[in-house]
Amino acid sequence: MEEKGTENGVAAMAACYQGFDPAAYLQYNYTPPRADFERKDSIVPWKLACLHRAFTEGDVNGELLVDIGSGPTLYQVLSGCEVFNKVLLTDYLEVNRRELRGWFQDEGASSLDWTPYLQHVCKLEGRRPSAWTEKAAKLRQVVKDIVPVDVHRPQPLSLDDLPSAGADCLVSCFCLESVSPDLAAFTRALGHIGRLLRAGGHLLLIGALGESYYFGGPGVKIPVVPLNEAQVCASLKESGYTLIRLEVYTLPQDMRVGVDDVSGVFFAKAVKE
Numbered sequence: 143m144e145e146k147g148t149e150n151g152v153a154a155m156a157a158c159y160q161g162f163d164p165a166a167y168l169q170y171n172y173t174p175p176r177a178d179f180e181r182k183d184s185i186v187p188w189k190l191a192c193l194h195r196a197f198t199e200g201d202v203n204g205e206l207l208v209d210i211g212s213g214p215t216l217y218q219v220l221s222g223c224e225v226f227n228k229v230l231l232t233d234y235l236e237v238n239r240r241e242l243r244g245w246f247q248d249e250g251a252s253s254l255d256w257t258p259y260l261q262h263v264c265k266l267e268g269r270r271p272s273a274w275t276e277k278a279a280k281l282r283q284v285v286k287d288i289v290p291v292d293v294h295r296p297q298p299l300s301l302d303d304l305p306s307a308g309a310d311c312l313v314s315c316f317c318l319e320s321v322s323p324d325l326a327a328f329t330r331a332l333g334h335i336g337r338l339l340r341a342g343g344h345l346l347l348i349g350a351l352g353e354s355y356y357f358g359g360p361g362v363k364i365p366v367v368p369l370n371e372a373q374v375c376a377s378l379k380e381s382g383y384t385l386i387r388l389e390v391y392t393l394p395q396d397m398r399v400g401v402d403d404v405s406g407v408f409f410a411k412a413v414k415e
């Protein structure tokens with residue numbers, strides 16, 4: 143039974159998310175300078191490079207990839223969609239699930255043009271950028287559903303949404319530390335999502351370092367658990383993962399644009415014991 147404090151903390155986090163604005167969030171984080179494909183030191187190209195390497199270095203394989211806390215973004219599965227033939231996107235908010243469905247049903251319906259992202263990942267794969275239309279088609283083919291998730295539940299997904307064998311790979315980006323009231327809840331959530339993953343399956347985790355808040359929309363200030371690298375490594379170990387690699391990106395001054403107080407981004411590749 144969780145302590146009252148944690149239940150209240152989780153409920154307070156859920157209340158913060160009621161004002162989340164997908165279009166604003168995309169504008170804040172997924173347009174230049176943070177998403178500038180001409181800049182070597184831009185955050186999004188760094189994340190895409192980490193994910194491309196992790197998905198293509200030969201040890202990640204299987205049937206089903208699940209993205210935990212997708213939000214309104216799909217960059218996180220642009221490499222994985224070439225490796226898995228089934229991908230599940232998940233989010234806590236209907237507004238985000240609706241935003242994602244908009245892209246899958248009619249590309250013009252999404253708040254952000256994902257073409258530069260598709261082109262960039264094609265380039266990472268050694269393909270000509272014009273192959274982005276094939277990648278978009280591949281993504282539409284392998285993403286089977288966009289479903290609700292709550293990482294604070296011991297079973298974060300409804301059992302109908304997850305095959306009994308579990309997922310072969312999980313990816314989760316900027317979710318756990320942004321939805322947890324404290325480090326203990328972050329670590330517990332890591333354990334909860336681990337239960338979705340088969341033994342030997344991989345977790346690709348991207349998150350914020352040293353961040354205490356971010357804006358999920360105009361005036362929608364959301365508290366974040368400020369993490370450092372040691373805490374990320376300890377939480378992974380405590381939750382039954384073996385860390386394969388941790389990479390860290392430190393924000394240059396001009397990437398600090400006032401939408402949060404993040405100081406770094408981590409990328410962890412781990413395997414479920």
Ligand SMILES: C[S@@+](CC[C@H](N)C(=O)[O-])C[C@H]1O[C@@H](n2cnc3c(N)ncnc32)[C@H](O)[C@@H]1O
Pocket residue numbers: 156159162210211212213214215218233234235238291292293294314315316317320321
């Ligand atoms: C900072 S956003 C990350 C979005 C996206 N993955 C990215 O990389 O930008 C955090 C996401 O967590 C979702 N979320 C909020 N509460 C959650 C919960 N209890 N369980 C899972 N996801 C939750 C929010 O709806 C939001 O989409």
Ligand SMILES: O=[N+]([O-])c1ccc2c(c1)CN[C@@H](CO)C2
Pocket residue numbers: 171176185186316319320350353355356366402404
């Ligand atoms: O620069 N980025 O690519 C980027 C993308 C998403 C997010 C951040 C930075 C920092 N804040 C988190 C919310 O905790 C969300």
